[in-house]
Amino acid sequence: MFACIYGRNLSKSNQSAPVGSETKASPLVDLAFTFSPLVEETTADTVVFDVSGQDLLFGSPGPVSETNEIESARNIASEIYRRGKELCLEINVAIAADADVAIHTARSFAGITVVGSGEELSKLGSLPIKAIDFSLVAIEAKRAEEIQETLALWGTGTFGELAELPLAGVAERLGQEGVRLQKLAQGKTDRRLNLVRPPIGFEQSLELEHHITELEPLSFILSRLLNQLCANLNEYALATNELRLRFVTEGCSEYRLQSGVSVASKDPTKVGTLNTSPHERTITLPVPMRNPKTLLRLLLFEIEREPPPAPIMSVAITAEPVKPRGAQSGLFVPMAPEPEKLEVTLARLAKLVGAENVGSPEILDTHRPDAFRMKRFRLDQKTRRNMSKGSRIALNADETHQFTAIGFRMFRPAWRAEVQTKHGKPIRIDARSSQVSASVRGQIVCAAGPWRASGEWWRSDVWARDEWDVAVINPASQKDEVLCRIYRDLTSEQWFMAGIYD
Amino acid sequence: MNAAVTKKQIELSLADRFGHIFEGYERLPAETISTGISTIDNALHGFPRGAITEIHGQSSSGRTSLMLSVLAAATSREETCALVDCNDTFDLSSAANAGVDFNRLLWVRCGHRLERAFKAVDLILHGGGFGSVTVNLCDVAPKIVRRVISTWWFRFRRAIENTPTALIVLTPVNAVRSCAVLALEVKNEASVWPSTLSLVSENSYSGFTVETEQRSHLSLIKSSVRTDSPQTHSHFLRAMNIRVNRERPVHWQPAEIKFQATSCSGL
Numbered sequence: 001m002f003a004c005i006y007g008r009n010l011s012k013s014n015q016s017a018p019v020g021s022e023t024k025a026s027p028l029v030d031l032a033f034t035f036s037p038l039v040e041e042t043t044a045d046t047v048v049f050d051v052s053g054q055d056l057l058f059g060s061p062g063p064v065s066e067t068n069e070i071e072s073a074r075n076i077a078s079e080i081y082r083r084g085k086e087l088c089l090e091i092n093v094a095i096a097a098d099a100d101v102a103i104h105t106a107r108s109f110a111g112i113t114v115v116g117s118g119e120e121l122s123k124l125g126s127l128p129i130k131a132i133d134f135s136l137v138a139i140e141a142k143r144a145e146e147i148q149e150t151l152a153l154w155g156t157g158t159f160g161e162l163a164e165l166p167l168a169g170v171a172e173r174l175g176q177e178g179v180r181l182q183k184l185a186q187g188k189t190d191r192r193l194n195l196v197r198p199p200i201g202f203e204q205s206l207e208l209e210h211h212i213t214e215l216e217p218l219s220f221i222l223s224r225l226l227n228q229l230c231a232n233l234n235e236y237a238l239a240t241n242e243l244r245l246r247f248v249t250e251g252c253s254e255y256r257l258q259s260g261v262s263v264a265s266k267d268p269t270k271v272g273t274l275n276t277s278p279h280e281r282t283i284t285l286p287v288p289m290r291n292p293k294t295l296l297r298l299l300l301f302e303i304e305r306e307p308p309p310a311p312i313m314s315v316a317i318t319a320e321p322v323k324p325r326g327a328q329s330g331l332f333v334p335m336a337p338e339p340e341k342l343e344v345t346l347a348r349l350a351k352l353v354g355a356e357n358v359g360s361p362e363i364l365d366t367h368r369p370d371a372f373r374m375k376r377f378r379l380d381q382k383t384r385r386n387m388s389k390g391s392r393i394a395l396n397a398d399e400t401h402q403f404t405a406i407g408f409r410m411f412r413p414a415w416r417a418e419v420q421t422k423h424g425k426p427i428r429i430d431a432r433s434s435q436v437s438a439s440v441r442g443q444i445v446c447a448a449g450p451w452r453a454s455g456e457w458w459r460s461d462v463w464a465r466d467e468w469d470v471a472v473i474n475p476a477s478q479k480d481e482v483l484c485r486i487y488r489d490l491t492s493e494q495w496f497m498a499g500i501y502d
Numbered sequence: 503m504n505a506a507v508t509k510k511q512i513e514l515s516l517a518d519r520f521g522h523i524f525e526g527y528e529r530l531p532a533e534t535i536s537t538g539i540s541t542i543d544n545a546l547h548g549f550p551r552g553a554i555t556e557i558h559g560q561s562s563s564g565r566t567s568l569m570l571s572v573l574a575a576a577t578s579r580e581e582t583c584a585l586v587d588c589n590d591t592f593d594l595s596s597a598a599n600a601g602v603d604f605n606r607l608l609w610v611r612c613g614h615r616l617e618r619a620f621k622a623v624d625l626i627l628h629g630g631g632f633g634s635v636t637v638n639l640c641d642v643a644p645k646i647v648r649r650v651i652s653t654w655w656f657r658f659r660r661a662i663e664n665t666p667t668a669l670i671v672l673t674p675v676n677a678v679r680s681c682a683v684l685a686l687e688v689k690n691e692a693s694v695w696p697s698t699l700s701l702v703s704e705n706s707y708s709g710f711t712v713e714t715e716q717r718s719h720l721s722l723i724k725s726s727v728r729t730d731s732p733q734t735h736s737h738f739l740r741a742m743n744i745r746v747n748r749e750r751p752v753h754w755q756p757a758e759i760k761f762q763a764t765s766c767s768g769l
Binding site: 334335336337338341342344345346348349352353354357358359361362363370372374377378379403404405406407408410411412435436437438440446448468469471480481482483484499500501502 | 605
């Protein structure tokens with residue numbers, strides 16, 4: 001048994017939206033999904049769906065009989081009509097044993113119409129041929145006009161007249177299209193619904209009876225949700241590269257923990273207000289994953305790093321579905337850590353030393369000494385090296401010996417130094433570290449400089465310095481020298497040790 | 503060192519009666535990684551994978567130059583490398599000058615905390631998949647490095663056994679001891695300074711070499727300027743002549759390898 005909903009006020013407004021487009025779902029489809037998962041969106045204003053078995057919910061009690069079936073169908077149609085009214089929809093509802101009969105009936109008769117089994121022709125017989133939907137039997141618009149003209153020449157103006165034409169004559173003159181059209185008029189088509197796939201929502205949530213205050217019980221909840229989420233992703237052959245974790249904490253404030261490095265919009269003024277997101281973060285994964293254990297570890301690391309402010313009342317996890325990555329790599333692809341393991345390792349390292357201390361360095365485009373920033377460590381096998389010729393190391397063994405750069409160890413922060421000068425040249429130094437118990441002191445036996453450098457005079461932290469490369473001999477051990485880079489800060493007139501050549 | 507030499511002598515004396523039964527213990531692993539320095543690669547066949555290599559020496563001995571060369575060679579082969587920097591002294595300008603590809607380098611700054619450094623190394627080694635993992639303990643005081651309990655080194659050795667990861671440890675003194683398959687001591691034999699800019703004091707010292715060729719200041723600067731990165735330093739120090747002594751594995755005649763590290767490729 002099929003039910004059809006025809007929206008009277010939707011025909012004009014939704015004409016522009018094609019059927020099955022990825023835009024907002026039609027309210028008729030939403031209404032139909034509340035009754036059945038088997039829904040076909042025939043046109044923008046027509047929805048037909050299978051209501052077989054709904055009589056158990058809405059049907060009248062009693063033995064199975066034709067009268068009871070009609071009564072059950074009427075109850076179902078009334079319920080559909082009532083819910084449509086609640087949604088402020090002006091609809092016609094028709095129920096019939098055939099989907100196409102239901103469609104034609106709903107389009108032609110206002111209100112609720114129930115077509116019993118065997119009553120199709122009597123109900124549709126009076127309808128004009130113009131009301132027939134040629135697309136239901138896969139006839140193109142141009143061919144449909146030709147057939148309509150032919151039928152008009154024959155004097156066939158209604159469904160009933162078309163249904164009574166001899167089958168052989170129709171087949172001889174109009175071919176298979178005519179036969180299909182006649183069956184449509186008779187209400188004897190037998191086709192399957194072109195189903196609308198319900199929107200895929202990769203979200204799992206759980207309302208908790210008892211509030212959670214500790215991480216361990218929360219991990220079990222998260223594990224359960226992630227297992228289901230990853231199973232759903234696996235079912236659709238998808239993975240995720242973005243996870244959003246949302247808690248509702250005690251006090252009815254929604255607390256969204258979206259962890260990661262991509263976004264961090266924190267507004268403490270909104271904390272505690274309803275439907276606000278005081279912390280907006282997202283776990284952005286470098287590669288698509290669907291391993292629940294890996295995702296659970298990453299979530300737990302993030303929660304540990306930024307715990308929710310109050311006991312948790314409900315948990316929801318949303319995954320952004322993407323295509324999974326290709327598992328097979330090339331034979332000659334260089335060795336690299338597994339992405340899942342690497343993510344867990346990076347999360348653990350971030351927990352150990354801080355997220356700002358783990359990653360790939362990037363030199364900033366400035367002349368300021370030691371200007372760099374840390375960026376997230378990512379592995380992209382497709383990325384090839386884009387190194388300049390000067391910095392490229394040749395793989396050929398004959399070329400490797402050509403250039404080995406002098407290493408330098410940069411002290412962060414620079415060591416404060418006391419330097420004695422003679423005729424403007426440094427002759428003795430005593431530098432100490434403020435972080436560790438280390439020092440460099442002694443006589444300067446060789447000095448080269450100064451190299452004056454300055455920059456960013458337009459900023460408050462303007463820098464200007466005179467740099468020297470010096471060799472320091474410790475008076476205690478005359479054999480070993482230390483090669484240092486020292487500088488005199490021209491703004492503060494103080495000496496510092498930038499680092500050691502090594 | 504003396505104990506190791508004595509052990510070698512005993513082994514050689516027993517070799518006449520029992521054959522070379524002790525050689526297997528000190529045989530280098532088959533797989534090695536190139537250091538990017540041809541003299542070292544020819545003498546040592548590179549650094550061993552699945553084992554610990556220790557590079558130790560005093561300040562300005564050339565440990566970092568050797569480390570940068572290894573990192574540059576590894577990243578040029580598109581291997582993934584990790585650098586655990588205990589005292590946060592990794593200089594990006596010199597690394598870029600050496601040719602290190604930062605996109606393939608995981609840099610972990612441990613903020614002068616030795617314990618953090620060891621834990622970070624442990625996490626990275628157990629994560630697996632890295633071509634080389636370098637631990638920079640150069641600026642840790644020698645007495646503190648010596649106090650590191652041996653279980654850490656045994657744990658690291660066990661973690662990288664039968665893996666293609668090379669663990670390189672830079673220390674001020676010999677600290678890894680028997681856990682290191684390859685132990686190298688580096689020393690700066692001489693430094694090369696430009697004659698036109700070096701201002702040598704009255705103290706004469708044989709450890710320095712002054713270039714005899716006369717170059718103008720401008721020509722030096724021109725050769726030093728790199729086109730791909732902004733110049734942040736003068737590069738007065740022209741070169742370091744570095745000597746590498748192989749301490750482990752012990753051979754009857756310890757190998758000495760020499761190479762030169764220069765301030766820029768154009769010199």
